[in-house]
Amino acid sequence: MTGLGGARVLLLAVAAVCVLAAAPALAQDNAECLECHNDREFTATREGKTVSMFVDEARLKASVHARQRCVDCHGDLDGVKKYPHKTGLSPVNCGDCHDKEGEAHGKSLHGQALKKGDEMAPTCSDCHGHHDVLKPEDPAAPTNHMRIPQLCGTCHHEGSPVSRTHEIPQDRILENYSEGMHGEGLFKKGLAVTAVCTSCHTSHDILPHTDPRSSIHHENVAKVCTQCHVQIELVHRKVIEGKLWEEEPHKIPACVDCHQPHKVRRVFYPGNIANKDCLTSECHGKPELAMQRDGKTVSLFVDEAAYAASTHGERTVGCAQCHADVDPSHKRPCETVKKRVDCSACHADQVTQYQSSVHGTLHAKGDPDAPECLDCHDKHATKSKRRHDSPTFPRNVPALCARCHQEGQRAAVRIKGDLDIPGAYYESIHGTALTESGLLVTATCISCHTAHSELPPSDPNSTVHPSRLADTCGACHHGVEQTLMTSVHWPGNAKTDRPLPTCNDCHSSHEISRTDRSDFMTRIVNQCGRCHEEQSETFFDTFHGKVSRLGSERAAKCHDCHGTHGILPPWDPKSTLSRENVVETCAKCHSGSHRRFAGYLTHATHHDRHTYPWLFWSFWVMTGLLIGTLSFGLLHTVAWLIRLWLTRDEWRPHRAAAIAAARALDGLKGEDVVVLDVSEVSPITEFFVLATGDNARHVKALAEEAIRAIREEGASPDSREGLEQGAWAVVDYGPLMIHVFGREQRAFYDLEMLWGDGAKVRWKAPVRRAKAGGDGAKA
Template sequence: MKKHILFLVVIFFIYPLLAENDVCLECHSDPELTTERGGEEVSLFVNENIFATSVHGDLECVSCHADADVEEFPHPERLSSPHCGDCHDTEQEKYDIGFHGKAFARGDRYAPSCWECHGTHDIYPETDVRSRVFKMNIPLLCGRCHREGAPVARIYKIPEHNILENYSQSIHGEGLFKKGLIVTAACADCHDAHQILPHTDPRSSIAPENIAKTCTQCHSRIEDVHVKVIKGEKWRNDPSSIPTCTDCHIPHKARKESLLLSLSDRSCLLCHGNKEIHKEEDGQQVSLYVNKEKIKQSVHREVPCVKCHSDVDASLQRPCKTAGKVDCASCHIDLGEQYKHSGHGISRQKGLEEAPDCKTCHGTHLVLSANDENSPIFRSNIPRLCGDCHRAGSNIAAMDTLSQHNVLTDYSKSIHGQRLEKQGLLPAAICSDCHTSHNILNHKHPESSVNPRNIPATCSQCHLGIYKEFTNSIHGKSNDKNKNLPSCTTCHSSHTIQFVGKDKFMTEVTAQCGSCHKELAETYLETMHGKTYKLGYLKAAKCSDCHTAHNILPPDDPRSSLSIHNITKTCMKCHEDASARFTGYLTHATHHDRTKYPYLYYTYKAMTFLLIGVFSFFGLHTLLWLPRSIENYRRRKKAHQDKKVNYYIKRFDLSHRITHLFVIISFLSLAVTGMMLKFSGMPWAKFLADLIGGVEVAGTIHRIGAVITFGYFLVHLYLIYKRMKASGKNFWQFITGPHSMMFNKKDVQDFIATIKWFLWLGPRPKYGRWTYWEKFDYFAVFWGVAVIGLSGLMLWFPEFFTHFLPGWFINVAGIIHSDEALLAVGFIFTIHFFNTHLRPESFPMDKVIFTGLVPVDEYKEDRPAEYEYLKSQDKLKKVVVKTSIDKRKERFIFFMGMTFLTIGITIIVLIIYSVLFGYK
């Protein structure tokens, strides 16, 4: 009973008075206290006496193990690792920057932590011989990992594996271990205790540019000792021009003796001057021969072998046994750093053997100056050097990471390549001018010289004037809100840059602008400029002609080529007589926008209504006629099957036939060249344009056709005037007579009767000399010459007409001319062709317009009213002729007529195809 009372007294009164550490030691002072981690048994024993004498002896356990500070025990079984940086913030910051800290943060298995170097509960001052970081103990501490066979050396492929043994044999190691000189250099003196970085990092204490400063912590008079080699000022300003400490005194193996003194080039050449010397590497024999003469020609001729091969060991029988790869960055620090972070360097670090290193471009022992014509890096040789990898078929070009795979061929065809290779102009841009020599980065990298944001500045090295214009333009004012503004390569490409005056570049200009300004490009292509441009007329005004190529500014900027102050001058580059009214021409207008361009919109709607109305009316007329025509053909064929024709009525005299021939020639010329322009976006239009010699030739043919049309129209009016004078009638009597071409009451009656006949509701009407559909064809010419002719003249001479008409009237004229021409061509090659030639009775063609003759029986049947009139007026004998048409002449007429018909039908097929499948 007394024991239980004593226990309660301890628990409730004495136990709370114990120190915090005593609470922890209640458990952790037990040597047998263990736990299991990762399948291994781990001791949790803390030696109270050792801890009390450590640097943390006056601290409470929970100062480091914060998650053990709980109100009720037990604390969590697995505590988090202590964070030494809470107190040692400076050391922690350096550790995090260094190799060890980064490896630890990644979770690497063998990455050292603070307690692996300093201990856990047995941490002593570095001046205490018991401390793991006591000077004498540091090499052994570091050597646990950095020694031959250690996992760290094997897994991380550390270039020098046996650091501990090498150090032990060095002058530093001998001084420390054999002589007990704690002032000698140990690992932390050179590499720093916490911020341990590779020698390639400029922040590293062992970087070539910092190594002298590191060494002079002990060797303070080093510059005096090496006065013949080193001048302090030169060392600081140009570290690559002279050796650094480690060039002569090998790291970890440093001896008092200098490699330069103990191992001469002559010693190296005793073996490497033999052409037979080689080694086996990956199953292949690799030559180790060094040509002494090549070294004499090299820029390194004054550099001893051991400065580059600084890891040789003069104490060995074969010093180069320990030699590894040469690190050019030991002298060329800045260039080495650039290469390291470049695409080539990163690829090399990832194990891509095809990635170039220093010797790939510069060579090994025969390193020539960039100014030497025989050097691989001489300006004219660089494209071929880079092309060894960046060409079609190479392993590098096949990589998906490259955006372009045939760079050498593309460059050779570019303006830069042509200037360099064919004309020998060395200032022409080469690979390294754009991509730099060593800091070659992917174009997506923000620091790349060919990144879209940086490319203008890169190009400015040669094109400074253009660069100034570009940077002041709306394209050059790049900002974070708009990252898609074009750069030089957007328009000119990167490796296939063409001369701006060449056809290929000129035909791509609008497409390039249209990739961003899609709507403007589409409306431009619907204008006269755009249509001729699509057909290959490179003199047609393009985007750059009006907006300029690089100094592109908004129209409201007074400096802009399109501002109110400059636009007339801009137009006058092509249209010398351009006026202020002329500039009102809508270069990007579309008839689809009723709000912005109402005149164009309603003009287009009116023309569309006219087109649909005419084709609907006469299309239905043709469909209704077809059954009757087939019936007529069968009856006529049966009645006249073997009947020989000897008598003909002369329907057209020579003047009529010649006029019609001019009509055919001019109309086909206008139709082919006009439809080619209207449907300029179709492949067949471009093909036809090229076939006849280009847009300029097509334009000339079109204008000649127009002149012929005006010519025969005026001649015809003159002949009508003569006939009117000869008839003795006044104008009104002449045009309203029963046999004139003017519509009259009989035509209305004939039309109604014809529709009834089509529908089997009445007999066929008795047509006179001219039917109503022939009169429609006739007056269509008058309409066409007035509407198409006048609008065509406005398009032909826009400068003249805009002296008294607003500029947008040219746009209206373009719509009227285009759609009215489509109406005329479509009507002639469908409705007129059917009415005259393609009806079953006349198929395949009616030759009357070429011969002027119609068989009497056929004329009597087709035009009974006219036949009865001629007979009643005793005029029949005057028009009836007895003859037979010459077979050769008939074949020629047939060939000529069929040629005209074929051209017309082909055009209408192309028009229908374009309307259905391509034309907007």
């Protein structure tokens, strides 16, 4: 019985396993979701935008949610068995698991903005990520202590959409923090204990400083600061009575009243020497105070008002912080000052850059022309570069550099070349944008040469070295640089030993002009020809090239066909000259362009016998035919002239007959009698005799009189026309033709104009008549 019972139990267990194996899984496996969402091309449309639905499985497994099921967050899909599932799921609610953080975020500034529908309000995923959430201890996590400023700075940096559309009490938050004591500790020294955004504002319970519950409320700031600065009363013992911190905190200023929230600086108390002690009317506040140095009188006066308005004065920098070798034990502490101020004590990076620059190296060699800090920054009235009246304000930088670099000044005479650099800059597109349009974002001297690291173009470390110039220009013209990186002119894309062009090869350095100016377009064609000599020559043989050389702005030039910054070889499908795009390229000027039209060989040349044999032989055959035809014509003309000279006795009577006819017409009161020698312009006759009659009878009579006069010379007409009609008459003698018209017909045919190139023949007429409008040559 026992054996039978055991067998039954075993049989039931096997059956249960088979049933469970055949049935669907009770719990949904993430693998089912990743069958679709592991596809990088998987997308969906939300609010008219295409959104990626891809989930990186490797990053998901490395996240803090690696052991969670997809449906733990996407609860709408719990129990779904049919795929693909429905769309339009509810957003993930992180508060289901993280209830405390979710509640704090809901009450915060961010949460309240989110409830009001603010599109810029951050959600959990904006800070923590989506499927790749990492622990804050992970150095790669955006919420890691060392990366918090960058995370918050994505929304709160200067010029961001948030800073431009929301009223935030502080400005330049990220910039000020990075330059402050806390930012220096974090970024420069890597101190993980230094304060970051969340140290003061908290992570999720972020509230405005006016809210009493806020960590940065006036009454709560000290508590926040003392989390790190535990002995705050001892640190401030020379400023604030220590017991007031605990007994009467409302009587003392809050931390941020002296230490600006994001501009936290070190506070110095250099030997108890205050500025007011130095700037008395008996000391450096006295305008007449001066000393002799190297035979020159040097003023030691310091304008207290100017200093207070300076960037050092605004930051309460004391005299002794710069003049560090003062001795407070002396009656006049500054009498121990022997060394010049070392700006690197505070501005170490800038001084290091200066020392390696061309200015710094020249100064180290003792060159009297080399500029130093005080040539650009006033010693006691140094102003921030953000102030409009500062010489280092963007609009004033060109004038500052021009003090040395304008024509005739100390730097200009050392630089080889005839170009007045500041003058050229002011005329350039950058200069006019700055001075005429007031665009402070336009490039100035320091945009290209930097403020403290100026180096010659030949130095590989220079920002204007050919290898780095594209990056320098790309700081403003980023899109252009990205396009240039795909072209044949970018280093690495072209296999050539020849130097590749950089920005200044086409645009110049200081004379940069608008690209739509005609002189720029013409200059670019010549610029291309410096490297592409053969192509340039063949281009100027074409219609486009010849018209361009004549000054046409509309004629196609190199860049119209090849592009500007994204020039690619014709066999590249993306090239403007590829088979896929060439018709469209031609259609920019030729609207009816088609495939056959676009097959025109722009750079084909009859000089290349091997590449274009048909063109080569056609050119020489046609050239030979042309030379032969012209030679034959020239030979024929010379022979004709010789024959004409030898037979001059034969054609002279024709001239006499023409004069006789003219005299006869004039004698019968013919008007406007003209004799034209057309032997050089007409191949069929030599002389025309023209006259006008008053009426049809007069016209006929004049024609008959002319025939009679010529008959006396021994000649008869070959043909005569119009005598019967009477309105006109033509008598043809071959070498001589007589035209007699009525007034209307004379004006209609206007043979004087038609044969105007023929010379007028002087003929003698009786003195009794001199008709107005005649040939003006009667004797």
